[in-house]
Amino acid sequence: MTDERPKYQRLVDHLRSLIADLPVGAAVPSERALADDSGVSRMTARKALAALEREGLLRREVGRGTFVSRPAVSLPLMLTSFTEDMRARGLEPSSRLLGRSALAADAELAVVFDVAVGEPLVRIDRLRLADGTPFAIERTTLLDRAVPGILDVDLVAASLYDVLEREHGIHFDAGRQSIRAAIARPDDATTLELAPGDAVLELVRTSIAGGTVIEHTVSTYPGARFELSASIAPVTAAGTSRSALRAR
Numbered sequence: 001m002t003d004e005r006p007k008y009q010r011l012v013d014h015l016r017s018l019i020a021d022l023p024v025g026a027a028v029p030s031e032r033a034l035a036d037d038s039g040v041s042r043m044t045a046r047k048a049l050a051a052l053e054r055e056g057l058l059r060r061e062v063g064r065g066t067f068v069s070r071p072a073v074s075l076p077l078m079l080t081s082f083t084e085d086m087r088a089r090g091l092e093p094s095s096r097l098l099g100r101s102a103l104a105a106d107a108e109l110a111v112v113f114d115v116a117v118g119e120p121l122v123r124i125d126r127l128r129l130a131d132g133t134p135f136a137i138e139r140t141t142l143l144d145r146a147v148p149g150i151l152d153v154d155l156v157a158a159s160l161y162d163v164l165e166r167e168h169g170i171h172f173d174a175g176r177q178s179i180r181a182a183i184a185r186p187d188d189a190t191t192l193e194l195a196p197g198d199a200v201l202e203l204v205r206t207s208i209a210g211g212t213v214i215e216h217t218v219s220t221y222p223g224a225r226f227e228l229s230a231s232i233a234p235v236t237a238a239g240t241s242r243s244a245l246r247a248r
């Protein structure tokens, strides 16, 4: 069993780089071909394919084969956390701290938070992973007076939304989210294991509790590995379910 482990990991890594170079819909080698070519057992090949299928990177079609797929990151019209989203997809979330600091609101953040320029804020940047694979970089800015001491909390081990709720009684009841396409910054490309110049999706979220803007987060996802989906509700009350596609 322990002998199989490095082989399994090598095969998963090999498949990952293969998938990254293939277009969606391309076939990947069969279980048998993988076993023969990589010198692993059929069982190990099956396990590796199944793990990548769970991540949404592969799709198996009975009798046809296994194909490159795109994991759909569902975009529920709810204020769910990364931790909740990943667990709902059967993936284990984790984080790596990229940076944290105190800052004062500049003109732009003052508008976002509806506070005076100079208002104390905090900034926490994390790499978010699912089953050990980098998924997104999240740059979170929080209203300091609503979350005193947050910079001392270990947000690698804990979910931010859990901490906000448990320790600060904050339960988000409103929010705004916009999505835009961008080219990965060079440092983000390295962190997300992308090639320089690759496209990313940026999800910008502002979360509100009791009328106060508490959180502003820019989440950067690899563009080619994700798609966003949302349910579309009919327009019931003025403007509530309209989304706007605006040119910037």
Ligand code: 16G
Residues within 6 Å of the ligand: 080, 081, 082, 083, 084, 138, 140, 158, 159, 160, 161, 162, 203, 204, 205, 215, 217, 219
């Ligand atoms: C989600 C939110 C992000 C929030 C994070 C908290 C989007 C686009 N963003 O990723 O704004 O800070 O969850 O996650 O969905 P956590 O509770 O797992 O730390």
